[in-house]
Amino acid sequence: MREHLPYTRAVVTLDEDGTRLDTSFRTPHLSVMALVADGGRPFLHLSSREAQVIVSTTGGGPVTEQDVVLARQIADVAARYLADCERLHTEQSTNPHQAEPEQGKAA
Template sequence: MNTGYSYTVIRVQPDVETHIGVSIYPDALAEVKYFPAKDNSHAFINITHGVADVTIGTTNNAEITNEHITFARQLLDAAAAFLADCERLHAEQQAAA
């Protein structure tokens, strides 16, 4: 069953900074792929859901900085916490069924 959805919101108001938000609520059609750095290219993660496509990566041919490492660790920590929460909620739902 495909119950997921994705959407993008662009909010533009006078005298207010523009805001762009992308939300992905995945189902079986969502994909996450990792593309390692090769031959001076950059590493990146690609998340696809329907026509939504989000890429997170380092800058091509750029020096990897402490900021890249910090961001990657934050991404890892958030993904690990998200996984743990999904597993806990799934187990609770299975136990209740």
């Protein structure tokens, strides 16, 4: 069985299409916060010891309809992630020798 060591992975890709940053948090050292700045701008902050991701309103300005839609999508996907974690944790607790599952579909 493969050992599952925690890590945070950050990759920057530069090519003719522009710059892309990919960050994967696979660590128990992750914190998630929702904050509101003094000016009333909301922030979603995910952070590990090695990297952080901050999501806020479009252009750092007032909340737009698109910002509300994105916030709803984040909440829906987070609820699905929670349900999957709870289900798999229960299954793994009752059958600790089960085979490792394949990676699932993207949200």
